[in-house]
Amino acid sequence: MSRTPGGLADAVVHLDTVHKVYGGGKNKVAALDGVSIDLPRGTFTAVMGPSGSGKSTFLHCAAGLDRPTSGSVRLDGVDLSGLKEKELTKLRRERVGFVFQAFNLMPALNVRDNVTLPLRLAGSRPKASEVDEVIERVGLASRQKHRPGELSGGQQQRVAIARALVTRPAVVFGDEPTGALDTRTAREVLGLLREAVQWAGQTIVMVTHDPVAAAHADRTLFLADGRIVDALERPTADMVAERMTHLGAWAEERTAHDRQYGATR
Numbered sequence: 001m002s003r004t005p006g007g008l009a010d011a012v013v014h015l016d017t018v019h020k021v022y023g024g025g026k027n028k029v030a031a032l033d034g035v036s037i038d039l040p041r042g043t044f045t046a047v048m049g050p051s052g053s054g055k056s057t058f059l060h061c062a063a064g065l066d067r068p069t070s071g072s073v074r075l076d077g078v079d080l081s082g083l084k085e086k087e088l089t090k091l092r093r094e095r096v097g098f099v100f101q102a103f104n105l106m107p108a109l110n111v112r113d114n115v116t117l118p119l120r121l122a123g124s125r126p127k128a129s130e131v132d133e134v135i136e137r138v139g140l141a142s143r144q145k146h147r148p149g150e151l152s153g154g155q156q157q158r159v160a161i162a163r164a165l166v167t168r169p170a171v172v173f174g175d176e177p178t179g180a181l182d183t184r185t186a187r188e189v190l191g192l193l194r195e196a197v198q199w200a201g202q203t204i205v206m207v208t209h210d211p212v213a214a215a216h217a218d219r220t221l222f223l224a225d226g227r228i229v230d231a232l233e234r235p236t237a238d239m240v241a242e243r244m245t246h247l248g249a250w251a252e253e254r255t256a257h258d259r260q261y262g263a264t265r
């Protein structure tokens with residue numbers, strides 16, 4: 001892939017020296033400490049790291065849900081730092097899809113209406129054939145008139161995935177999308193995400209604690225103390241778990257050290 005001075009030519013998400021600092025004085029926390037990364041179009045990236053390493057902060061800054069303290073984020077070619085709140089909301093609505101651990105469906109709406117909601121909110125009229133296709137893809141064609149309360153957890157997450165994909169976003173961000181699912185259902189949902197990368201060239205970025213989930217991605221990034229400290233291409237779950245064990249032990253040592261000597265990371 002060709003590189004430009006600003007990063008990869010076809011990076012959907014580009015972070016350049018992103019810092020995110022919370023609090024001040026003794027309570028200051030550097031949740032992100034100079035993160036630079038390109039996430040290429042049509043790829044599936046998993047983000048892992050010990051608790052408190054900055055995964056959610058990374059996702060929020062990359063998705064334009066939160067603003068970095070310094071550094072820049074470019075999403076689908078747009079520099080987010082230049083955008084006003086309203087413009088940012090519009091960009092998220094049009095170019096970003098989200099899948100959360102809690103499915104966040106509207107309980108009063110049926111499957112089809114939940115799926116088409118983002119399109120309607122953006123003021124565009126859903127094209128029936130495209131909606132049919134995405135609902136078919138996630139295996140819910142026979143459940144379109146059901147409400148979320150009548151569906152299993154896995155089916156509800158499929159609705160959320162269809163809702164995220166229907167706008168054909170530049171990137172889908174997943175925050176522990178399989179965190180609330182049993183192992184078998186989680187695998188099915190991950191298979192669907194993987195398929196979306198394959199059949200639609202979808203770009204996906206997913207925060208997860210689960211090495212098996214990370215093994216579905218093309219690349220796994222490892223965060224520790226707000227920095228990307230490692231990356232694995234097409235790793236197995238065992239490789240990811242092993243890397244996490246090292247990072248976990250390292251994080252524990254850091255915590256013990258901080259308790260003894262204090263820290264303002």
Ligand SMILES: Nc1ncnc2c1ncn2[C@@H]1O[C@H](COP(=O)(O)OP(=O)(O)OP(=O)(O)O)[C@@H](O)[C@H]1O
Pocket residue numbers: 022023029030031049050051052053054055056057058
């Ligand atoms: N709003 C906030 N105010 C102050 N500190 C915050 C805030 N949000 C996050 N932090 C701190 O920033 C650091 C990174 O938090 P973040 O939630 O990004 O980590 P994480 O890797 O997603 O953790 P987990 O796996 O436990 O969800 C932590 O030390 C956290 O306490």
